[in-house]
Amino acid sequence: MSKPNHLFTKGKRILLGLLVSTPALAGDDWSFSGFASLGAGRVEDSAYTYMDYSGEEWSYESDSAFGLHARGNLAERLSVTLQVVSRGHNWDDTAEFEPELDWLFLSYQLDSEWRVRLGRMRTPHYLYSETVDVGYSYVWVRPPVDVYSPLLAPFSNFDGFDVAWITDWRDLTIDLQLLAGHMERSRDSLNIEVEPMVGGNLTVQKGEVTLRYGLIFDRTDIEVDAYKEAESTYRAAASIDPLFAEIADAHSADDAWYRYQTLGARWEHGDFALIGEVFDIQNLDEGYTNNANGWYTSLQYRLGKFTPYCVAGQFTDNFNEEMEDDIQASYAIVPVGYYAALDNLRATSLAVVSGLNYEQNTWTVGVRYELLSNLSLKGEWQYFEFAYGSSGQMQQQTGDATQSTSLTTFVLDLVF
Amino acid sequence: MTGHTARTVPLLILLALLQLWSGSARADIAIIVHPQNPLTNLTEEDLKKIFLGRLPLFPQTGQEIHPLDLPEEHTTFADFYRRVLQLDGTKLKRYRAYYLFSGRGRLPAGANSVVEMIRKVSEDTAAIGYVDAAHVSDKTRTLLILRTNPEAPRPDTQARQGKAATTP
Numbered sequence: 001m002s003k004p005n006h007l008f009t010k011g012k013r014i015l016l017g018l019l020v021s022t023p024a025l026a027g028d029d030w031s032f033s034g035f036a037s038l039g040a041g042r043v044e045d046s047a048y049t050y051m052d053y054s055g056e057e058w059s060y061e062s063d064s065a066f067g068l069h070a071r072g073n074l075a076e077r078l079s080v081t082l083q084v085v086s087r088g089h090n091w092d093d094t095a096e097f098e099p100e101l102d103w104l105f106l107s108y109q110l111d112s113e114w115r116v117r118l119g120r121m122r123t124p125h126y127l128y129s130e131t132v133d134v135g136y137s138y139v140w141v142r143p144p145v146d147v148y149s150p151l152l153a154p155f156s157n158f159d160g161f162d163v164a165w166i167t168d169w170r171d172l173t174i175d176l177q178l179l180a181g182h183m184e185r186s187r188d189s190l191n192i193e194v195e196p197m198v199g200g201n202l203t204v205q206k207g208e209v210t211l212r213y214g215l216i217f218d219r220t221d222i223e224v225d226a227y228k229e230a231e232s233t234y235r236a237a238a239s240i241d242p243l244f245a246e247i248a249d250a251h252s253a254d255d256a257w258y259r260y261q262t263l264g265a266r267w268e269h270g271d272f273a274l275i276g277e278v279f280d281i282q283n284l285d286e287g288y289t290n291n292a293n294g295w296y297t298s299l300q301y302r303l304g305k306f307t308p309y310c311v312a313g314q315f316t317d318n319f320n321e322e323m324e325d326d327i328q329a330s331y332a333i334v335p336v337g338y339y340a341a342l343d344n345l346r347a348t349s350l351a352v353v354s355g356l357n358y359e360q361n362t363w364t365v366g367v368r369y370e371l372l373s374n375l376s377l378k379g380e381w382q383y384f385e386f387a388y389g390s391s392g393q394m395q396q397q398t399g400d401a402t403q404s405t406s407l408t409t410f411v412l413d414l415v416f
Numbered sequence: 417m418t419g420h421t422a423r424t425v426p427l428l429i430l431l432a433l434l435q436l437w438s439g440s441a442r443a444d445i446a447i448i449v450h451p452q453n454p455l456t457n458l459t460e461e462d463l464k465k466i467f468l469g470r471l472p473l474f475p476q477t478g479q480e481i482h483p484l485d486l487p488e489e490h491t492t493f494a495d496f497y498r499r500v501l502q503l504d505g506t507k508l509k510r511y512r513a514y515y516l517f518s519g520r521g522r523l524p525a526g527a528n529s530v531v532e533m534i535r536k537v538s539e540d541t542a543a544i545g546y547v548d549a550a551h552v553s554d555k556t557r558t559l560l561i562l563r564t565n566p567e568a569p570r571p572d573t574q575a576r577q578g579k580a581a582t583t584p
Contacts, residue, residue, distance in 0.1 A: 031522055035513070071522050076480055077473075081519050103519050109480070112473040121519060130518035137514040166470055168461075173470070302506075370506055373488060415513045 029073040037135040039063025041409035048394040048405050051089045061088030063411050065133045077109040085133050091153030092187040118161045127264045135413035139309050139368050141380040144296035146313030147277045154185040154192050175203040191223040212264040222253035241333045250323035253288040271302035291318040311364040319356035360392025361385045375414050382407045444549035448556040450541040458559045464500050469521045483524035484545035496546050499562050
């Protein structure tokens, strides 16, 4: 496991070395650009929070981000690209506004259709995954949460390589990207490691219509400290009945193959655009599972400098359903009252599972206004509705919450 | 591909186009390259792909292309993108933000003026740029002439509007 990490660290050093040690390159060989977003938002109901937005007051970090991008030509057809991004809110353990290396890769153009890249890259899960932080590049305040969910945030970039084939066939334009690599992230008490990550995506455009299909397989190890203890207690109870061994297995998230599938479509007709994406995440192995699926449909229409839009979407998270069934079944074998420790643990496990099984629907209306040629202002109102007594992708702060709330956000997006 | 052909073909095209479109009120746009660029012709489709960033190497020669842009405020800039890509400033900017920050490649380098555009093209065999056809200089070679008449778009331009609308 440590070997590729080491290799990448070494590669990163070489790349950074190239960047700082080539002052002799002419100015024309380097280009620098960047982007910035300043956001402000507030949740309607103080029972919920989303990112750093709450019902208490307006807050300004969650949609704020700054990025710097540099690209240098090292030789004919060979270039290096670097992008550092500082975000006001991170879904992993990165501190607020701590700069992160999102892109650092060498790119080589083999011929007019084939290109290879090596280094750190954003994981191209969905249509806008690679520019999620660049608000200027899309119409919304942020890409629809039902597909661009926090669940995937720890997987946002990877170290590895990709091969791209960009061509035309009859009146179709075709983009094929194949990738392989690994990633490692930590989030809350979770340590996530993916090795290998393999997959690709195919984008076909014909006239006004673009279709994209993506497929990625990740071999994932998820380490959760709290689960380890539970796992060993259940493992010990296996001497009472083998069913507890199965419950113990469901706490182990090691070495599981996950399949990420997505289908996206975009139809643009003059000032009108219709965009939709659907995704499905499945654990292909037994045991611990965190499956999810969702979709959104977005409609926009440009009227001069204004682009009003509306979005509808749904997200479903299925967490360890098998474990829930097994625990319920275990009450027939060992009823409550025999072992206090086991009773407490089973109750806790069921509460955790039900908290992570949720469904949400969202409806969004918003407008983008072009202030300057490189500056836009957006305002958006997003209504969340939660099923199964859950709080969807929001965090619930108090027990007596209603089953819906809304989030209002304004954001200024700049590119330079 | 002799020097003779390289010089006469675009000249003939130029003359033919000038004759055909002499009635047009708007300025035509000349696509210019270095005089020693071996390319003799370029389709409008290839031109579109070059400025969208989808064609990084010159067809036939395999040399890396260095496209150049006039400033956004320049009338020829807007005319060029409306004519070739059917994109206005806003859509183009959004497409380019997506293209650049998703690590797909580089954007055209900038030339501050027509004179600088001509100078940069005349100094770089891999450069390609565009100027008002009335301002073509002997320092560069014209590969293609585009007619610009935004007041009266042709019906087929309307129909093809979505073709280049890869704006996210």
